[in-house]
Amino acid sequence: MLAWIISIGNELLIGRVVNTNAAWLAKKLTYLGIKVARIVVVPDDEAEIVGAFREALEKADLVISTGGLGPTPDDITNFAVAKALGVEAVLDETAKRWVEEKYKARGYPSTPERLKMAYIPKGSRPLYNSAGVAPGIWAEAGGKIVVVLPGVPKEMEAIFEEQVEPLLKGRTRLCFAEDSFMLRGVPEADLAPLIRDALRIDERVYVKSHPKGHEVGAPLEEIHIYASAEDCGTAQAIVARAKGFLIDSIRSKFPRAEIS
Amino acid sequence: MLAWIISIGNELLIGRVVNTNAAWLAKKLTYLGIKVARIVVVPDDEAEIVGAFREALEKADLVISTGGLGPTPDDITNFAVAKALGVEAVLDETAKRWVEEKYKARGYPSTPERLKMAYIPKGSRPLYNSAGVAPGIWAEAGGKIVVVLPGVPKEMEAIFEEQVEPLLKGRTRLCFAEDSFMLRGVPEADLAPLIRDALRIDERVYVKSHPKGHEVGAPLEEIHIYASAEDCGTAQAIVARAKGFLIDSIRSKFPRAEIS
Numbered sequence: 027m028l029a030w031i032i033s034i035g036n037e038l039l040i041g042r043v044v045n046t047n048a049a050w051l052a053k054k055l056t057y058l059g060i061k062v063a064r065i066v067v068v069p070d071d072e073a074e075i076v077g078a079f080r081e082a083l084e085k086a087d088l089v090i091s092t093g094g095l096g097p098t099p100d101d102i103t104n105f106a107v108a109k110a111l112g113v114e115a116v117l118d119e120t121a122k123r124w125v126e127e128k129y130k131a132r133g134y135p136s137t138p139e140r141l142k143m144a145y146i147p148k149g150s151r152p153l154y155n156s157a158g159v160a161p162g163i164w165a166e167a168g169g170k171i172v173v174v175l176p177g178v179p180k181e182m183e184a185i186f187e188e189q190v191e192p193l194l195k196g197r198t199r200l201c202f203a204e205d206s207f208m209l210r211g212v213p214e215a216d217l218a219p220l221i222r223d224a225l226r227i228d229e230r231v232y233v234k235s236h237p238k239g240h241e242v243g244a245p246l247e248e249i250h251i252y253a254s255a256e257d258c259g260t261a262q263a264i265v266a267r268a269k270g271f272l273i274d275s276i277r278s279k280f281p282r283a284e285i286s
Numbered sequence: 287m288l289a290w291i292i293s294i295g296n297e298l299l300i301g302r303v304v305n306t307n308a309a310w311l312a313k314k315l316t317y318l319g320i321k322v323a324r325i326v327v328v329p330d331d332e333a334e335i336v337g338a339f340r341e342a343l344e345k346a347d348l349v350i351s352t353g354g355l356g357p358t359p360d361d362i363t364n365f366a367v368a369k370a371l372g373v374e375a376v377l378d379e380t381a382k383r384w385v386e387e388k389y390k391a392r393g394y395p396s397t398p399e400r401l402k403m404a405y406i407p408k409g410s411r412p413l414y415n416s417a418g419v420a421p422g423i424w425a426e427a428g429g430k431i432v433v434v435l436p437g438v439p440k441e442m443e444a445i446f447e448e449q450v451e452p453l454l455k456g457r458t459r460l461c462f463a464e465d466s467f468m469l470r471g472v473p474e475a476d477l478a479p480l481i482r483d484a485l486r487i488d489e490r491v492y493v494k495s496h497p498k499g500h501e502v503g504a505p506l507e508e509i510h511i512y513a514s515a516e517d518c519g520t521a522q523a524i525v526a527r528a529k530g531f532l533i534d535s536i537r538s539k540f541p542r543a544e545i546s
Contacts (some may be wrong), residue, residue: 046304065326128476216399242419
């Protein structure tokens with residue numbers, strides 16, 4: 027299963043907010059055995075949101091977005107997603123009840139700005155927000171899944187963990203495994219041929235070195251090894267083989283390197 | 287001037303690394319008066335990188351990327367950018383000297399993995415990396431600017447600040463201004479009509495509320511106001527007017543709200 031993440035919000039494009047939501051979701055999806063193929067950040071602009079969803083729906087099996095579900099004028103994601111799916115946005119009775127109950131409990135009346143959050147694309151269903159007000163959305167169309175989540179991290183995380191994760195679990199078939207080690211004293215450029223050899227061990231394995239020191243002055247890398255396979259045992263075995271191969275090769279070629 | 291940021295690296299798509307580079311660049315570009323229209327994160331895959339650059343070159347005036355310039359097998363950005371630009375990747379003599387000198391100073395010989403970093407698209411020029419080895423790239427084609435930077439944050443920042451920023455400064459015409467305040471005790475949904483009115487003050491102003499509390503239990507928002515204009519005085523004046531209007535409106539409609 028291939029996924030695209032769409033992050034919506036001007037605050038991300040002016041650098042006021044770091045996109046931690048996308049990293050959190052990418053890790054969650056990866057561990058569910060779903061490959062995240064792209065992350066796209068777009069502004070609070072209908073044409074941009076619709077365009078990003080349409081492109082994502084062409085390329086991915088799962089499209090998951092964050093942001094733009096609140097009550098303020100820039101929150102237009104639910105309406106834009108309906109447009110991208112080619113359906114009307116309709117006032118959902120369940121979502122309306124959730125939203126009204128949350129405000130009523132504190133003595134706030136129903137207003138157009140509040141009810142706006144209860145609109146979802148026709149044929150989709152709302153996802154209860156236990157950490158806030160704006161419901162999420164789950165839509166399925168043409169064999170694709172669309173998940174729409176709020177941008178407030180604690181609300182996005184609550185809806186994903188309580189409702190989206192259980193639904194996705196039944197639909198994925200891959201298991202992800204990873205491991206890493208630190209290497210001191212070998213420039214990345216000298217490590218490159220060994221990584222190339224390790225990648226040949228299995229087409230499902232991926233090895234990436236993350237420089238943490240200085241390439242020529244004080245070489246230090248974190249070596250990250252990961253693989254996805256049909257079952258977790260296989261994924262772990264592939265990672266273990268690649269890690270073992272790399273450590274042996276490094277020890278034999280660079281006896282003074284420090285591995286930890 | 288419209289910009290797209292392309293972030294390259296599997297580590298971003300498996301959620302192992304949070305994309306702080308994109309936020310850092312987005313803030314820098316915004317303050318230079320350049321509007322960041324999209325951030326795209328793609329894996330270390332030639333077709334994906336080439337596709338993202340081609341799409342960006344159609345839509346934006348400036349395309350700026352991070353990642354994939356190192357010596358390991360997954361580092362292929364310089365070659366992919368050449369392909370996207372429709373030119374050969376050539377060994378640049380200046381870049382070659384920079385790379386070789388850095389390694390030589392520590393007694394390391396020249397290897398194919400090291401020289402790989404000195405390849406740039408034909409017709410472009412290398413940007414010196416004072417914080418590491420891999421040079422950045424500056425290319426201009428068909429009225430568009432392409433800037434290619436390493437993914438290691440300190441190297442990306444050094445090249446941008448020392449070389450890219452001075453070059454971009456002469457080419458932008460807008461000035462960005464911003465201000466913000468905290469508001470306690472008013473749910474975002476009640477704030478929405480006031481924000482809508484504030485947005486009517488000037489088409490260049492943007493107001494966004496960032497919920498920090500709980501919409502119904504303990505409403506708390508950071509209200510961020512920003513604008514870009516031909517000169518900094520105008521941008522600041524627009525922001526000041528919108529902020530003044532918002533604070534006056536909130537005080538008159540919600541006398542018990544706390545503004546700080």
